Amino acid sequence: MKRYLCLLLTFVVLFLFAACAAPSPAAQAGLQASPASDGDDAFAQTLYLENAGRTLAVSERPQRVLTLGPNCTELFAALGLDSLVVGRSLVNHSRGPLEEYAQAVNAIPILNQGSATREAILSSGADFIYALDWEISDEGCNLEEAAQYGMTVYVNSAASLEEQYQEIRDIGAVFGVTQAAEALIADQQARIEAVGQALQGLEPIDVLVYDSGGDGVFTCSGINFESLLVELAGGRNLFDDLDEKQWVTVSYEEVLARQPDLILIHDYDAPSVEEKIAEIQANPILSQLDCVRQGRFATITLESVLPGVRMAYAVENLALAFHPEAFSEAGE
8 A cells, every 4th residue: 555655656746746846838839929918018939139239138028228319218108117217328319308208208317327337337237228329439438349248239321211110029029018018109100191291292301410510511321310300391311322321521611512502500509509509600611501691490309300209290390390381272
């Protein structure tokens, strides 16, 4: 009888051990999976994302986030993820968040007023970083070093609407807010499409993007995301034929030769827009431009032309500046 009981107990122990060791159905299904539903903290399996030439593996919902760039911060606010953000940077390149995100963004601690420093990043305790590509450097957010500290870095580097929509979807998947991400994308698409319909039949105007002066005009090239926004708003970047770097310096003489219809001035910390206009008007070469003589200037905040949640906002405001006649009947 004792032998029978011992054998029975042995069989039960082996059965329970085998059941605990067996892989779950989710683990057998494959390598990649999304969070089960919006707001879930755990994934069924590891999530794999392609970003900036790398494959990122995220096995659980991050809890401490850095948003390096005002556009990156606003995306987290738009998706209702601001409570996870423990630091933000490039505040000096912002005129402040949009009204609907102001309360959420302003409550987030400032990691660095300008670009994020290496020391601030590594001591932040973050496990996830969403960083504008400007912030990727050896002195700031170093991808390899961040990984050694257990930080997953997702780089914001979209060059098209679809690439930015994919970034929004990826962030939505990582943080379990896929429905909010899709709703945000749908809103952006609908608003940009509405502008396109209003501009049908109108010829694009030539736009000089003026970030700053000096040895020439510091402006955006054809591969810069801003060039796409200008195009969607019924304009053409005066230097869209340059495609080696996102930002370039062009000579004043070349600007004069190309004769822009309008100058679009970036508004951020310093110098002010008024100072930039005075600088343009005092320049012996730029002052010869017809658009300068006619006072054809438009302004936009710098963060509004970065890839993020302001795409539709930027297109709407630029289109109104470029083609006010297209919106006059609507009372705008």
